[in-house]
Amino acid sequence: MLLKNLSLYNYRGYYKQNIAFGNRVNLLIGNNGSGKTNLLEAIYFLSLAKSYKTEDQNLIKFNQDFARIKTTAIDKDLQYKTKIIISKTKKKIIFNDQEINKLSNYIGQINVVSFLPEDMNLIKGPPKNRRYFINSIIGQIDKNYLLELSNYKNLLKQRNQLIKDLSEEKKPDLTLLDIYTEQLAKSGTIIINYRKKIIANINKELKSIYPYLANNHKKFIFNYEPSIEKNLEKNLKTNYRKDLFIKTTASGPHRDDYSFFLDDIDSKAVASQGEQRIMILALLLAISSIVETIKKTKPILLLDDVFSELDSLRQNKLVNFLNKSELQTIITTTTTANINQTILNTANIYHVENHFIRGNNHE
Numbered sequence: 001m002l003l004k005n006l007s008l009y010n011y012r013g014y015y016k017q018n019i020a021f022g023n024r025v026n027l028l029i030g031n032n033g034s035g036k037t038n039l040l041e042a043i044y045f046l047s048l049a050k051s052y053k054t055e056d057q058n059l060i061k062f063n064q065d066f067a068r069i070k071t072t073a074i075d076k077d078l079q080y081k082t083k084i085i086i087s088k089t090k091k092k093i094i095f096n097d098q099e100i101n102k103l104s105n106y107i108g109q110i111n112v113v114s115f116l117p118e119d120m121n122l123i124k125g126p127p128k129n130r131r132y133f134i135n136s137i138i139g140q141i142d143k144n145y146l147l148e149l150s151n152y153k154n155l156l157k158q159r160n161q162l163i164k165d166l167s168e169e170k171k172p173d174l175t176l177l178d179i180y181t182e183q184l185a186k187s188g189t190i191i192i193n194y195r196k197k198i199i200a201n202i203n204k205e206l207k208s209i210y211p212y213l214a215n216n217h218k219k220f221i222f223n224y225e226p227s228i229e230k231n232l233e234k235n236l237k238t239n240y241r242k243d244l245f246i247k248t249t250a251s252g253p254h255r256d257d258y259s260f261f262l263d264d265i266d267s268k269a270v271a272s273q274g275e276q277r278i279m280i281l282a283l284l285l286a287i288s289s290i291v292e293t294i295k296k297t298k299p300i301l302l303l304d305d306v307f308s309e310l311d312s313l314r315q316n317k318l319v320n321f322l323n324k325s326e327l328q329t330i331i332t333t334t335t336t337a338n339i340n341q342t343i344l345n346t347a348n349i350y351h352v353e354n355h356f357i358r359g360n361n362h363e
């Protein structure tokens with residue numbers, strides 16, 4: 001899928017802004033606070049009908065009543081028009097001239113894969129970040145995963161409540177706990193299998209992507225660390241005593257984690273900022289490729305402030321890689337000083353200043 005254009009009205013600091021995008025690399029250059037992240041956030045919003053960092057109402061320009069985001073995308077010669085109107089109390093989505101009643105029917109029409117500055121916490125931050133990340137990636141690829149995940153969460157809540165009640169009793173009757181545990185194990189096993197499958201595919205892709213971007217021969221493995229590897233039901237059952245003692249379900253897919261291994265060393269403690277960035281970028285590019293295979297269309301890549309901490313060689317490699325893989329990418333940066341002119345010539349360049357965009361946006 002390709003975004004042909006974007007039109008913003010009273011969105012964040014923008015008043016009225018139209019921008020036409022090129023099919024490959026689009027570079028938005030501007031100083032801090034000029035409106036670059038805000039623009040990427042608008043595209044993200046078109047994809048998921050929510051912002052990754054704020055409530056809807058904060059997207060409305062200060063002192064205005066509503067904001068509007070519009071886009072035309074194309075995929076295999078078909079046009080997809082989206083208009084989103086955000087008011088203080090609700091949002092309205094109009095897709096191909098029809099109002100959307102159920103958000104879940106709309107989400108996923110426009111596929112984006114994004115790198116946000118906060119993703120830099122992925123490697124060294126808490127497991128929750130990694131779980132959230134992988135859950136949203138698998139959910140983007142297969143909505144059934146999200147349904148299963150919500151089923152699992154409900155069962156877990158139910159089970160935890162029961163455990164709390166039972167822990168108060170001297171001689172707890174475990175019949176109901178057995179039933180809840182079996183249900184939880186069944187759902188959890190489905191979730192673990194989804195995760196195993198995507199992680200295996202990711203690692204296949206990383207084999208070629210990482211060495212190219214990093215410009216070295218280190219082996220990067222994105223590792224799945226399930227809290228319970230196999231035989232979920234049996235393991236959950238042997239944990240009864242512990243669960244009753246701590247009054248919750250101690251292990252299971254809700255406690256899974258992932259790690260980033262570089263030449264068999266866990267990066268958590270050792271990787272430099274630049275190395276982490278390359279690993280995360282390689283991971284996102286691997287995911288883009290998987291999304292493309294499954295959705296049969298390329299996702300749109302949003303890369304926010306991606307060049308910082310990368311040396312000139314790797315900045316150029318990244319843009320080259322994007323060109324070669326023919327991904328439509330929107331990159332924000334404060335400077336392109338480290339990028340070769342020949343490579344810059346292949347990109348569409350835009351300058352952002354005070355929420356106003358100049359560039360080849362009128363082509």
Ligand SMILES: Nc1ncnc2c1ncn2[C@@H]1O[C@H](COP(=O)(O)OP(=O)(O)O)[C@@H](O)[C@H]1O
Pocket residue numbers: 011012013014030031032033034035036037038039058059060061062
């Ligand atoms: N609802 C809003 N109305 C007007 N301005 C806003 C709104 N939300 C954020 N801004 C402004 O946007 C600016 C940040 O823009 P941002 O896109 O994050 O900058 P950058 O170019 O550094 O990525 C801030 O100066 C902030 O005041």
Ligand SMILES: [Mg+2]
Pocket residue numbers: 033036037038304305
């Ligand atoms: Mg920014």
